[in-house]
Amino acid sequence: xxxxxxxxxxxxxxxxxxxxxxxxxxxxxxxxxxxxxxxxxxxxxxxxxxxxxxxxxxxxxxxxxxxxxxxxxxxxxxxxxxx
Numbered sequence: 001x002x003x004x005x006x007x008x009x010x011x012x013x014x015x016x017x018x019x020x021x022x023x024x025x026x027x028x029x030x031x032x033x034x035x036x037x038x039x040x041x042x043x044x045x046x047x048x049x050x051x052x053x054x055x056x057x058x059x060x061x062x063x064x065x066x067x068x069x070x071x072x073x074x075x076x077x078x079x080x081x082x083x
Contacts, residue, residue: 002035007048011058023054023069030061032076040083046076 007030014021032046048060050072057066060074 002033005032005034005046006030007032011056013053021055024056026050026052026056026058028058028060040081042080044076044078044080046078048074048076 007028009026009028009030011024011026011028014024028048028050030046030048032044034042034044036042046061050058050060050063052058052066052069052071054069057068057070058072059066060072061076063072063074066072
């Protein structure tokens with residue numbers, strides 16, 4: 001009564017009017033599992049890892065601001081209930 005999910009994200013280097021911004025890309029992978037407890041309730045767990053280039057500042061699930069180039073990992077545990 002549950003399902004698994006995978007998410008992959010790739011950000012290329014950014015661009016401005018002045019040209020390409022080097023080392024601003026990132027790669028992210030996330031995996032999760034969602035389990036139905038009943039018709040109204042679901043529990044979920046997700047793990048996310050982001051690999052930033054030297055000047056990138058992307059964050060993972062539940063993350064906060066990071067300095068440029070810092071890699072980030074996140075773990076999320078959630079409960080959804082429909083009334």
